[in-house]
Amino acid sequence: MIAVTARSLWAHRRRLIATMLAVGLGVAFLAGTLLLSDTLRANFSRLFTQADAGTNVVLRSATEITSGPGGTRAGLDASLLPRVRSVPGVADAQPDLEGYGQLTGRDGKPIGGNGPPTEAANWIPDLALNSYRLVAGRAPRAGDEVVINRGAATAGHLTVGETTTLLTPQPLRVHIVGIATFGTADGYGTATFTGMTLPAAQLHLAGSGSARLTQILVRAGPGVRPGELAARLRAVLPGGVQAITGTQLAAENLDAINSGFLGFLSTGLTAFAGVALLVAAFSIYNTFSILAVQRGRETALLRALGASRRQLALAGLAETLAIGIVGSAAGWAGGIGIAALLKAVFDGFGFALPAGGLVINAASAIVAVTAGVVATVLAGLVPALRASRRPALAALREHAAEPGRVSRTRSVAGLVVVAAGAAAVIAGAAGGGEGMTAAGAVGTLAGFIVLGPVAVRPAASVLGAPAAALRGLGGRLARDNALRHPRRTAATAAALMIGVAVATMFTVLGASLKASAAHGVDRTLTADLVVDQxxxxxxxxxxxxxxxxxxxxxxxxxxxxxxxxxxxxxxxxxxxxxxxxxxxxxxxxxxxxxxxxxxxxxxxxxxxxxxxxxxxxxxxxxxxxxxxxxxxxxxxxxxxxxxxxxxxxxxxxxxxxxxxxxxxxxxxxxxxxxxxxxxxxxxxxxxxxxxxxxxxxxPRVQDRDQYLASATSGVNTILGLVYVMLALAIGIALMGVANTLSLSIHERTRELGLLRALGQTRAQARGMIRWESVIVAAFGTVGGVILGTFLGWAVVRSSGRATLGAFAAPPLQLALFLVLGVLTGVLAGIRPARRAARLNVLTAIAAA
Amino acid sequence: MTELQTRTDVAVRAEHATKVYGTGTTAVTALDDVSLEFPAGQFTAIMGPSGSGKSTLLHCLAGLDTLTSGKVFVGDAELGRLTDRQLTLLRRDRIGFVFQAFNLMSTLTAGENITLPMTLAGAAPDRDWLASVIERTGLAGRLGHRPAELSGGQQQRVAVARALASRPQIVFADEPTGNLDSRSGGEVLGFLRGAREEFGQTIAMVTHDPVAASFADTAVFLADGRVVGVLDRPTAAGVLDYLANLETAHPEEGR
Incomplete structure (x- = not known):
């Protein structure tokens, strides 16, 4: 049986390539996500460990004003320093005073363009306690002398010996006397750093006349363990002051980044990877369904010759397993490229991620490949089981075809699921909470998928009307062909529908956020001009x-x-x-x-x-x-x-x-x-x-309208990112449409040959297939836009937040999605159409 | 099949038609220097055992396949000089087809199938002509049905009607009764014969059934890619005799 399976796979290899590609792309995205997360985590970890390597104990206020990375705490009194220095085992204790200091480049513009943090602090002379290392020049000695980090120097075209302006926020003329690196990196991400003397820092970075410090950094003497020193310090320190080891601080920072930024990033990316895999699964399901039907006679022959159902089901399983493994392995390799690409995308959208080589873990490989294989096997199992259940004689006798009719059970079940899902969504929106909305959303999506084949007939009739009107017979045949296998058409379109639905939902959310912000600012702002950064x-x-x-x-x-x-x-x-x-x-x-x-x-x-x-x-x-x-x-x-x-x-x-x-x-x-x-x-x-x-x-100086527009511009950045992430899922869906069409054409070789024999020109043949592709794509897109708009509405209504008070569905963008969906169809149809037009008439007819 | 026919009275003509499949030692000669004329208004049956080249001849005459050497004329047009597009349009406008099976588009109704070539051409059918063709099929009441709802014989009559609907120069029929029982086959053949009688339709039909051949004006016999005989006004018994004589007269032709 294994040999038969292997032969069968080999015989259908060309048709299975697209399937493997779909699996591969989904896995590649997931693998890329995991690789990027691992890499960033490792890079952050290295950054923190490096930076705090020489700091054995950190003293800071126990009062945390904001938590998370870059969180703020209350300050410490500088009068603590002598007491700390007198504790046995303390080799050195240095004050650290951090604040805001915006450097200006040689062109007079602020370095970093108001994006990443702009830090100024006192330059710590004890190099073991200083996260920065001097790589050129010297430490600051006079009040107007500064050291800046190499990244800022490069960005602002500044060198040692030059004079520039530092905004603290009053403009200060400062002389650059040194260039420093953060560990071995050019900087802490793309944040800029300016180091000045302690008196200068106290004058410009602390509040008026206050002697408060951000923290105190302690170096332990030889042979003194940091944990022990921290305990000793705790004993002598007043209440409200914490002493933790440098290792603890690094771990804390890493935790904060993991649960904050990195967690957010990898959750978001994994969700998009999940969408891509789901879309791929539909494509796989469809390919196997069609192949199962096309191989109906082979299967029946095997049954007639004595193969058991179990054997057939196992053969099907082996087949999907093989495809899943090969596709996933290839996807994993592709994930390395995707990780690099993702990082470039994030950099392009202005997120500063730390540099460093790719970190490749066995864990991420196992997760990504397993996800790919499981998705493939699950998607391929249903058609394989279905094929094994067909009575042998029926398959031998009948002309192979999927059921063209849609069962009443499906209509009823689909309607019930959609109604229940929608009801839950609406109840959630009306105050039932976000959990109910989410559950309802999943139900609605499932219902849409179940109901898909039922909706194909009316929808394709409407969507195909322009094809029939514009292209006459070719258009009509295209529509009828799309209708011929409602389940197949629906499953193909469902892949696209999911991608489009998610894109639509985000678009609606984005538009609603913008509308809410615009409405809020509009009713509040009575000023004529706004100056901000x-x-x-x-x-x-x-x-x-x-x-x-x-x-x-x-x-x-x-x-x-x-x-x-x-x-x-x-x-x-x-x-x-x-x-x-x-x-x-x-x-x-x-x-x-x-x-x-x-x-x-x-x-x-x-x-x-x-x-x-x-x-x-x-x-x-x-x-x-x-x-x-x-x-x-x-x-x-x-x-x-x-x-x-x-x-x-x-x-x-x-x-x-x-x-x-x-x-x-x-x-x-x-x-x-x-x-x-x-x-x-x-x-x-x-x-x-x-x-x-x-x-x-x-800074920006904006009138009312400009301020209104800029108040919502951040939404566009996020939306842009979301679209890039979803482009892949939609690409996979597009491949699915193309693959299904190619398989259908293979099935209809004789008909295509007949039409060509009767005088259909190649152009007419191409047009017919393209239209079919467009109808399928339009069906998926329309479904996606409807579903996405509904879910977007539900999220807006259930959020209950003031920042999301107004619901807005941007008609222009949604119309654009529809146009893009149709274009997707045209694109997906190109290759199948070309293949259909190239069919040799004689062999096509002889295929009977 | 007479030598006296003038050029304008010939619907389709083959001159030294040769078709070789493959090259070198594996080459198979399907048509070997066949010269043949199909007089306008005549019903010609092409007969011969399996592998005699009759289907290849039909495909080459209809522009579905190309010759290795020699020429085929449909009316004045030499097929070898036409581009793929011109060939397609020639098939659409000047040739009618009836195949053995899978003759109809399953998604179109019987009526739509009949007008398919004209729809493909974007041309309006000749209503009166169409009405008389449809009347002859005896399926006037079933035009709205899909092929799956018609019997095999009915389907084949729809296919014949489609072949006639655009008033082609010639109708090529490839074993049109091969898949039918004798009663249904008789109806289809009667329909074809009627088209010859009433409309003067030129028809070339490939068959290996002596009864089918008896509906034709002339039977042309092929063996090993060559024309080996012609029988005017064939009868089923006459054809059988002729075939039996061929076997004994050319025993070595089987090579």
Whole structure:
């Protein structure tokens, strides 16, 4: 039986290549994902271990304001240093003070373009405790001397001996005296680093007159174990100060990256790989179904000669196993290329991933290949079993064909599943929770797939109408051929449908996010001009302008009200929250916050305003007091002074600048809002604002419409990434359409020959097959767009978040999907059509 | 089959038609210098044992296959000079086909199958002509049915109607009764004969059935790729006798 199976595989090798390719592509994507994750994890691990290699113990505040990688803690008092240094076993202890420092390149533009973090810190003279290594020049000695990392130097075309501007955020003229590397890398990812003397760092990076440090780095003396030293230090340190070993810190950082960024990345990528594999599975299922039918007589002959059902089923299993293994192994090899490609894609979209060679683990190979083999076998098993169950004589007698009819059971079952799924989705959207929506979504998808063959007839009749109208008989035959095997057509289209549905869902989500943001900003913003830096740093309060910039802008002749929004993080009622601080007396002139209780004017150093959503969630009313921990570690109780309904620009918490600034460290204004005097036009005013802000790192100066547009631009980046990921799944679906068509053509050789004998031209033959391909593709695309829009709607409705308050289905983009779907059909039809047109008429007829 | 026929009265003509499959030692000569004329308005049967080259001859005459040497004319057109596209259009517009089996498009109705060549050409059928052809099939009431809903004989009559519908210069029929029982076969042959009688349709039919040949005006006998005899106004018994004589007269032709 094995020999028979091997022969059969070999005989059908050309038809199976496409199947293997489908498996291979799906596995390649999965393998690439796993490889990339492993590689990044290894690179991050190396980076952290390297950086903290010489640091044996780290002292830091126990108060964590924000967690995760790059999380912030309250500071430490510099007065701790002498006490730490006096502990036996401490060889050296160095203060570390980190803050925001934006370097400008030789062209005057900020290095890094406001994307990655821009760190400034004191240069630590004890090289064992310094993560950076000098590779050129020397350490800074004077207050205006700095060392910068090699990546920043290269990007900004800066060298030792040059003078440039550092924004902290006040512009400082600094002399570059040294170039450094982070371990052996050019930098910590693409983050820029500026090292200065400790006095300079205390002057520019810490808050006004504060002696607070980010952390203290300790080197152990010879023979002293880090764990032991940490324990000794803990004994002498005041409460609220932690001592952990360098190894623990590296592990903590790695954990944070794994559960945060890397976890997010690999979960997302694996999901897309899953979509690709699912699509591939449909293609495999279809190929095997068609092959099983085409080989019906062979199978029947084997049965008649005494092969048992078990033997036939086992043969089928062996066949799919062989294809799964070969395809998956090839896919695994291809995954190495995909990993490199994925990294390039992420870099292209502006994600900075650490460099380093590919890490190849046995675990990822096993996972990827197993997933591929299991998917292939599962998809191939059903047709194999079905073929083995056919009565031998029936198969010998009948002309081989799949059932053309669709059973009533299927219609009923499909409708029930779709109805139940949709009902769950709607219930979830109406408040039943996201879990219910997700379960309903899976049900709806399954129902769509079950119902597919039922829908083929009406759908193909409608979708084929233009073909019949435009192409006459060829178009009609194309439509009838698409209808001939509803199950086959539906399974082919289902692969495409899944890909398109996911793309549509993300598109709808993206559009809804944009619409929600645009609507929110539109109702809130009353300023005429907005100055900000864009990027993540500005929003998180990690970057910004000097408060002097707002002062200078307010002296412009056309300026009415100028208000700065400063952002940062606090622990509020025990939870880490991002807050906005502003001048409560002026904010009403630039933002319509929709105050529903209390008054903004009442917000002062001892109180804050909160959004109505949060107030409702936490049952806060005006007058309620809430404990707060500021970034410098000081605590207070703040009173709720106002509740507002429009948190779209400020976020949920609004503090008074007077209460915030003393505790915030470096004074950074993230956004400056400008309301012009009546009669002043935005155009000229914008020019004069830009002239002033240019020296502050050339930030964006936008009018209302531009700000509205830019508030949603991040969505486009994510969507772009999603489309790239889905392109592969859709490519696999396209191959599936082409493969099914090729197999169908093989089956219809005689008919094609007859048509050609009766005078169908080659062009007509090609057109007929292309139209069939287009009808199948259009069927899948329409199904996908409908399903995706519905699921997108459900997610928007069930999220309950203000950032996703409005549902929007962009008609233009969805129409574009339909057009692309049709083009996919044309593309998939090219090769089968060419093959059909090339058929030798005589041999085609003789095939009888 | 007379030498007196003028050129314009000949529907299809083969001149020194030779067809060799393969090369070298494996070469097989399917047609060996065949020269033959099919007079317009005549029903000609091509007969011969298996492997005599009768099907190859039909395919070459119809432009489905090409000759190794020699010429085939359909009307004035020499097939060897035509491009693939011109050949396709010639088949569509000037030739009718009836095959042994798998003659109809299963997704089209009987009526649609009949007008298929005209639909492919984008031409409107001649309504009156079509009506008279359909009337002769005796299937006027079943035009909306799909082939699967018709008997074998009915299907073959639809195929004949299709071959006649575009008023081709010649209808080629390749064992049209090969898959049918004798009653259904008789109906199909009667239909073909009627087309010759009433419409003056030129027909060339390949068959190995003496009864089928008896419906023709002339029977041409092939053996080993050569024309070995012609019988005018054949009868079934006459053909059988003729075949028996051929066997004894040319025993070495079997080589």
């Amino acid at each position: 864009g990027g993540y740093g500005g929003r998180a309060g990690l970057a910004g302008f000097s408060p002097r910039l707002a002062d200078r802008l307010s002296r412009l002749p056309g300026a009415g009200t100028v208000t700065a929004l400063s952002r940062g993080s606090v622990l509020l009622g025990g939870q880490s929250q991002t807050i906005t601080a502003a001048d409560p007396g002026r904010i009403g002139a630039v933002l319509n916050l929709g105050v529903s209780a209390g008054s903004l004017g009442a917000v002062d150093a001892g109180s804050f305003a909160v959004s109505s959503t949060v107030a409702a969630d936490r049952h806060w009313r005006v007058g309620r007091t809430v404990p707060v921990v500021y970034p410098d570690g000081s605590t207070a109780r703040l009173r709720v002074a106002a509740i507002f309904g429009h948190p779209d620009v400020t976020g949920d918490y609004l503090f008074a600048l007077s209460g915030w600034r003393p505790h915030a460290g470096q004074a950074l204004d993230g956004t400056i809002l400008i309301r012009l005097k009546p009669g002043v036009t935005a155009g000229p005013a914008r020019a004069s604002v830009t002239a002033i802000t240019a020296a502050a790192g050339q």
